[in-house]
Amino acid sequence: MSGRTRIGFIGLGMMGHGMARNLVAKGFPLTVVAHRRREAVDDLVSLGAAETTTPAEVAAASDIVFICVGNSAQVETLVRDRSGLAAGAHRGLTIVDCSTSDPNSTLMLAAELMPLGVDYADAPLSRTPKEAMEGTLDCMVGAADAVFARIEPAISAWAGRIVHVGKVGDGHxxxxxxxxxxxxxxxxxxxxxxxxxxxxxxxxxxxxxxxxxxxxxxxxxxxxxxxxxxxxxxxxxxxxxxxxxxxxxxxxxxxxxxxxxxxxxxxxxxxxxxxxxxxxxxxxxxxxxxxxxxxxxxx
The missing domain is CATH 1.10.1040.10 (N-(1-d-carboxylethyl)-l-norvaline Dehydrogenase; domain 2)
Known part of the structure; x- marks a missing residue:
């Protein structure tokens, strides 16, 4: 069952809070990392999410990690930092960048993670925080077919319209x-x-x-x-x-x-x-x- 897939979520801003809320409300075990928006973290924890202190811990506890932050520089730091996602990665992990990122950066990160046995996908969003909270966002996904099949059930928790655009990078x-x-x-x-x-x-x-x-x-x-x-x-x-x-x-x-x-x-x-x-x-x-x-x- 899709509910058994362990989800990590990093970036609980205006969009990310609603997305993460839909994941935990629809039965996905959810792990989030400490965030400056304490009200979002506290809300998710009250619904059953677990809180950790580093991206590495999120990666270690998850099968799929969603990132929803402001730019590619932030995504790169989350992946590459000493306590970042790559540091806690395990074979079979899938990292999905829902930010609006530079496709050149996306392709570079995918290549860096491949030797670790980690799949990378891009799934940027369209619409507003209202639809994020309602679970009806639009999403355009760049991923290999097998990776798309693996992440689509989790994306469906917060998206009403999902388009598999093509290979990794194509979503961005x-x-x-x-x-x-x-x-x-x-x-x-x-x-x-x-x-x-x-x-x-x-x-x-x-x-x-x-x-x-x-x-x-x-x-x-x-x-x-x-x-x-x-x-x-x-x-x-x-x-x-x-x-x-x-x-x-x-x-x-x-x-x-x-x-x-x-x-x-x-x-x-x-x-x-x-x-x-x-x-x-x-x-x-x-x-x-x-x-x-x-x-x-x-x-």
């Missing part, structure tokens, strides 16, 4: 492409709204034309929930993380000698916004930054 590549599309739209929305306001067209009027038409979508609706209703939690993904993902996209393009002028333009929009000191603001708030840069306001 697809995630960057997915984010390029959504963040590209965010940059376009922000610029279009600012230009509309400068041209005496109100955001509500702009929305009345787009909403319900062919250019409407779920991402547009959450973006506009901030613009029109000032709901700061409409889409809880930071500008700083967006800029990081677009830098990874640039590295992915560079690795294939691919010219990506649109990607660089979107990256510069978000990098410039982060440089104003608002990296911790959420993506829809880029509309205010672009408007202010053009001498106008949307509220």
């Amino acid at each position: 590549k697809m995630k960057l492409l997915n984010n390029f599309v959504s963040l590209g739209y965010a940059a376009i929305y922000a610029e279009a709204l600012a230009l509309a306001r400068k041209s005496d067209i109100e955001p509500a009027t702009f929305d009345s034309v787009i909403r319900g038409g062919r250019m409407d979508c779920g991402f547009y609706q959450t973006f506009m929930r901030y613009v029109l209703e000032r709901d700061e939690n409409a889409h809880k993904f930071s500008i700083g993380n967006a800029a990081k993902d677009l830098r990874y996209l640039e590295a992915m393009a560079d690795a294939t000698a691919f010219a990506n002028p649109v990607g660089n333009a979107v990256k510069n929009t978000f990098a410039g916004a982060a440089a104003t000191g608002r990296a911790n603001h959420y993506v829809p708030m880029i509309s205010d930054i672009v408007a202010a840069a053009n001498g106008t306001r949307l509220d």
Whole structure:
């Protein structure tokens, strides 16, 4: 039974807490590592999870370890550190990186772990902390077929839609492409709204034309929930993380000698916004930054 698979989870942030909660609630023996968000650790322990102090201890206690952190540098440290996952690894362990990471780093880590008898997979996420808590995230997986078959039951505990994209690294590549599309739209929305306001067209009027038409979508609706209703939690993904993902996209393009002028333009929009000191603001708030840069306001 899938419930007998021992799961480790590292990274109990806005997404990771909900994912880990679904795992323990659905019968998976869960081990977590101490985290600065004590409320998340305490919640999981109250549901039956075990707490350890190092990633090495998580690896030793688990069949599958999920990582959900902010960037590739953090993932590499978690794997390679003196008390990291590799230090506690055992043959048959599978490590699954659910972060949005640099595919070049993913492939490097997979190669390093192979001689230890450890399989590596990438399973980045789409949607928001709300869906993480509900267990209905989207997930795109890069893994060998046998590894995918092994990890899919555990992923199903927190994901409602799972796509096996291809081999290891392909999940992170697809995630960057997915984010390029959504963040590209965010940059376009922000610029279009600012230009509309400068041209005496109100955001509500702009929305009345787009909403319900062919250019409407779920991402547009959450973006506009901030613009029109000032709901700061409409889409809880930071500008700083967006800029990081677009830098990874640039590295992915560079690795294939691919010219990506649109990607660089979107990256510069978000990098410039982060440089104003608002990296911790959420993506829809880029509309205010672009408007202010053009001498106008949307509220």
